[in-house]
Amino acid sequence: MRIKELKMTNQFLTIAHSGTHEFEIKKSKFIANVKRVNNEAEAKLFIEEISATHKKANHNCFAYLIGENDNIQRESDNGEPSGTAGVPILEVLKNNQLHDTIIVVTRYFGGIKLGAGGLIRAYSNSASQVIESVGIVEKLLQTQVVLTVVYSLNDKLQYYLKENGFQISKVDYGSEVKITTAALTSELENFKTNITNLLAGKVNIKTKDERYFEVPYHK
Structure with a gap:
C-alpha cells in the first residue's frame, strides 16, 4: 500500500x-x-x-x-x-x-x-x-511572512502562533512589533485570513521568500 x-x-x-x-x-x-x-x-x-x-x-x-x-x-x-x-x-x-x-x-x-x-x-x-x-523527511514549501502589530497585540499574536505550531524566526521591537514566521504556501491565504480575524484587522501582513523546510515523516 x-x-x-x-x-x-x-x-x-x-x-x-x-x-x-x-x-x-x-x-x-x-x-x-x-x-x-x-x-x-x-x-x-x-x-x-x-x-x-x-x-x-x-x-x-x-x-x-x-x-x-x-x-x-x-x-x-x-x-x-x-x-x-x-x-x-x-x-x-x-x-x-x-x-x-x-x-x-x-x-x-x-x-x-x-x-x-x-x-x-x-x-x-x-x-x-x-x-x-x-529515515524519510517531508519537505514542505513555506512562505516567509512578516506580521506587524502594536505592542498591545504582541502577546496575543505570539501565543496564537506558538499554539498552532508556527515557528517564530525573528522578532523586531521598534515603534511596533514585527514578527517573522512562515506558513505552508498552499495554506497561505487561510493563514492570512485567520490572523486578520484574530486581530480584528489590526495587523500588517507582508509575504517574502518561499523555501522548503524539512520535518521528520512517519507513515
Whole structure:
C-alpha cells in the first residue's frame, strides 16, 4: 500500500540523508547505498562512484527517480536476470513516494543461486532496509511572512502562533512589533485570513521568500 499522496509542488518526501545498509542471504552479500540527487548527472556520478568502490562485485544494480513529477525514472539489472533487480528497487522508491533519490544495490555472489523470486525479494528488501535505516523527511514549501502589530497585540499574536505550531524566526521591537514566521504556501491565504480575524484587522501582513523546510515523516 502506498502512503498518502503528496503534491510535489508544495510538499514531497525524500530520504533524510545518505546511507548504507548491508545484509547477507545464502552467502550472497547485498550492500545498498542511497543518496539524494538533484539531476541525472549527479545520479550517474553516484553510480560510477559505487561501481568503482565495488569494482570486484558481481553486480551494481540501481534505480532512481528525479524531477518534480518523477520525469526521470531509470533502473538497471546490471547483469542480473531481467526484471529481478532494477525494477524491484524502483518499485520500493515509488511505494515510498521518494523523490530525487537514487539507490544502488551491490551484490557479491556467494555461490548459491537465489532464483528469480529470491533475487526480487533480496533487492527489494535491500532497498527497503536502507531507506528505513536513513529515515524519510517531508519537505514542505513555506512562505516567509512578516506580521506587524502594536505592542498591545504582541502577546496575543505570539501565543496564537506558538499554539498552532508556527515557528517564530525573528522578532523586531521598534515603534511596533514585527514578527517573522512562515506558513505552508498552499495554506497561505487561510493563514492570512485567520490572523486578520484574530486581530480584528489590526495587523500588517507582508509575504517574502518561499523555501522548503524539512520535518521528520512517519507513515
